[in-house]
Amino acid sequence: MISMAGDSAQDLTVVAARARLLSSVSPVSGVERQPLAQGLGRVLAVPVMAPFALPRENHSALDGYALCGVDAEAGRRLRIAGRALAGAPWSGTVSPGCCARIMTGAVLPAGADTVIAQESVQAEPDWITLGSSLAAGANVRLAGEDLPAGAEALAAGCRIDARHIALLVALGQTEVSVVRPVRVGLLSTGSELRPPGAALAPGDLYDSNRPMLAALLRQASVSLQDLGAVPDDPAQLSERLADAAALDLLVVSGGVSVGEADWVRPVLAEHGQLDFWRVAIKPGRPLAFGRVGGCWFMGLPGNPVSAYVTYRLFVEPVLQRLSGLSVREPVVLSAPLCAQARHRPGRTSFLRGRWERYGPQGWGVAPLAAQGSAMLAGLAEADCLIELAADQAVFEPGTSVRVWRLSEG
Ligand SMILES: Nc1nc2c(c(=O)[nH]1)N[C@H]1C(S)=C(S)[C@@H](COP(=O)(O)OP(=O)(O)OC[C@H]3O[C@@H](n4cnc5c(N)ncnc54)[C@H](O)[C@@H]3O)O[C@H]1N2
Numbered sequence: 001m002i003s004m005a006g007d008s009a010q011d012l013t014v015v016a017a018r019a020r021l022l023s024s025v026s027p028v029s030g031v032e033r034q035p036l037a038q039g040l041g042r043v044l045a046v047p048v049m050a051p052f053a054l055p056r057e058n059h060s061a062l063d064g065y066a067l068c069g070v071d072a073e074a075g076r077r078l079r080i081a082g083r084a085l086a087g088a089p090w091s092g093t094v095s096p097g098c099c100a101r102i103m104t105g106a107v108l109p110a111g112a113d114t115v116i117a118q119e120s121v122q123a124e125p126d127w128i129t130l131g132s133s134l135a136a137g138a139n140v141r142l143a144g145e146d147l148p149a150g151a152e153a154l155a156a157g158c159r160i161d162a163r164h165i166a167l168l169v170a171l172g173q174t175e176v177s178v179v180r181p182v183r184v185g186l187l188s189t190g191s192e193l194r195p196p197g198a199a200l201a202p203g204d205l206y207d208s209n210r211p212m213l214a215a216l217l218r219q220a221s222v223s224l225q226d227l228g229a230v231p232d233d234p235a236q237l238s239e240r241l242a243d244a245a246a247l248d249l250l251v252v253s254g255g256v257s258v259g260e261a262d263w264v265r266p267v268l269a270e271h272g273q274l275d276f277w278r279v280a281i282k283p284g285r286p287l288a289f290g291r292v293g294g295c296w297f298m299g300l301p302g303n304p305v306s307a308y309v310t311y312r313l314f315v316e317p318v319l320q321r322l323s324g325l326s327v328r329e330p331v332v333l334s335a336p337l338c339a340q341a342r343h344r345p346g347r348t349s350f351l352r353g354r355w356e357r358y359g360p361q362g363w364g365v366a367p368l369a370a371q372g373s374a375m376l377a378g379l380a381e382a383d384c385l386i387e388l389a390a391d392q393a394v395f396e397p398g399t400s401v402r403v404w405r406l407s408e409g
């Protein structure tokens with residue numbers, strides 16, 4: 001039997017809750033081969049080794065003249081013996097006393113080991129005179145300096161982005177082996193919820209959590225199953241839990257608190273198991289975590305800001321772990337408060353804030369005036385979450401606080 005009231009002393013800290021989540025969940029199994037473009041946003045399942053060196057040959061790093069290191073002295077006059085362009089190498093050999101006209105990216109001709117920029121020479125039709133000395137080997141990109149042949153180009157567990165696609169293409173890859181997508185179901189609960197565009201009776205509101213969470217889940221490249229919305233009815237909620245059989249994770253919003261219409265925990269306890277409930281944070285305290293059969297269950301509080309914050313703090317790491325991504329500590333910045341911030345001690349607060357100029361050169365963060373857990377306008381306006389420690393009530397301007405970045409652009 002689960003207590004409906006709960007005892008706040010049992011609320012987990014953020015750190016403890018994240019640790020519980022990460023120690024419970026393990027990566028899904030299953031690997032797919034995908035064309036490279038379809039690999040964007042997916043997690044690499046096996047390391048990619050370089051089949052050849054990058055660059056493949058010694059290349060010029062400048063537009064200028066390729067020469068022998070022994071000739072790299074100011075005043076030296078060299079005959080232009082050939083011409084090398086990117087994509088049109090010169091097959092001749094540069095010998096002392098000679099040079100070759102060369103463009104950026106062209107293969108360095110045999111015999112040459114140094115390149116001088118064209119701005120540093122006086123050029124005649126068939127001759128150049130060096131205007132300055134340079135070190136032998138200057139301005140050459142050596143074969144393999146970016147990546148030697150056989151080296152690990154990308155480690156398993158990296159989420160493929162535009163830079164990784166460039167590297168894979170440069171290595172001649174056309175497909176990638178990626179972890180199969182994590183299957184996530186998304187369900188809203190609440191008798192007051194209506195779909196976008198529907199007529200609203202008194203007390204109704206649009207189900208904004210589901211599209212918000214769906215947008216966040218799409219960014220995580222999951223295979224998303226939208227399970228719609230159910231009213232606050234334990235029978236209908238129980239029916240929906242049957243859908244969990246085909247899923248890795250079920251994310252439900254609403255109905256996790258202590259009200260008469262909050263059925264999520266009792267239904268979860270009946271059909272699955274509740275692992276923990278409540279984290280000492282504001283907003284987002286009544287987060288519920290458990291499982292239904294082989295599917296993980298995360299019950300996010302219905303208040304829209306609470307749902308967003310608990311997604312960022314707790315669903316994100318769970319998805320990272322499920323998808324085989326190497327889970328790192330989240331990047332949390334430190335910045336001074338531009339204005340006083342206060343909260344009720346006991347829970348760690350995540351205030352909606354904005355970055356502002358602070359001091360002669362720096363940046364600080366200022367809490368927004370509106371901080372309600374249901375205030376979507378404040379959430380949309382914020383570009384950061386300001387973390388206030390649970391053991392202190394008042395934070396004066398200039399106090400250094402932890403800041404979570406919000407903007408996704
Ligand atoms: N007596 C107590 N009451 C409450 C407590 C408590 O400890 N004791 N906790 C409060 C906290 S903290 C939160 S957060 C909320 C969370 O409650 P639920 O998860 O049960 O959420 P609901 O009651 O279903 O809804 C709360 C609020 O959010 C709106 N909502 C719900 N779903 C959506 C949706 N999909 N899209 C947009 N808005 C949604 C709903 O209409 C309510 O206004 O409980 C406190 N109560």
Ligand code: MOO
Nearest residue numbers: 283284285306373
């Ligand atoms: O924790 Mo609730 O999310 O204060 O509104």
